[in-house]
Amino acid sequence: MSAVRKPITPKPAREREKVLVILEEQCKECGLCVEFCPKNVLCFDMSKYNRKGYHPVTACDIDACVNCEFCERICPDMAIFLAKKEDARKAYGAGAMEENTAIPEFDRESKEEN
Numbered sequence: 479m480s481a482v483r484k485p486i487t488p489k490p491a492r493e494r495e496k497v498l499v500i501l502e503e504q505c506k507e508c509g510l511c512v513e514f515c516p517k518n519v520l521c522f523d524m525s526k527y528n529r530k531g532y533h534p535v536t537a538c539d540i541d542a543c544v545n546c547e548f549c550e551r552i553c554p555d556m557a558i559f560l561a562k563k564e565d566a567r568k569a570y571g572a573g574a575m576e577e578n579t580a581i582p583e584f585d586r587e588s589k590e591e592n
């Protein structure tokens with residue numbers, strides 16, 4: 479065994495093809511997606527209420543998302559899904575989204591720009 483340790487090369491950032499979209503008004507805080515996300519990406523935004531009086535789900539660690547779509551499959555209310563990044567960016571840029579739709583990746587980018 480060599481006494482010289484190999485340098486640790488950091489992996490390049492993963493480029494995801496899809497972005498997470500959350501329809502906050504449709505979320506009923508059931509917690510299924512939070513429980514089943516294999517990467518612990520999701521949590522509840524306790525500072526916010528939707529019109530039904532629920533705390534909508536949000537992304538606490540969007541960088542950990544692996545686009546597995548478990549959340550989309552398990553949500554009984556179709557409140558969370560993945561969309562092609564390109565298409566979502568166009569809709570986001572044009573403001574052509576349903577009211578209270580969150581795209582955590584883009585929301586963060588626009589916060590950083592401001």
Ligand code: SF4
Pocket residue numbers: 498514515516517518519520542543544545546547548549550560
């Ligand atoms: S796509 Fe997979 S990793 Fe990403 S938030 Fe949904 S369940 Fe979690």
Ligand code: SF4
Pocket residue numbers: 504505506507508509510511512535552553554555556557558
């Ligand atoms: S997004 Fe869907 S699965 Fe997740 S907490 Fe809201 S209603 Fe439940």
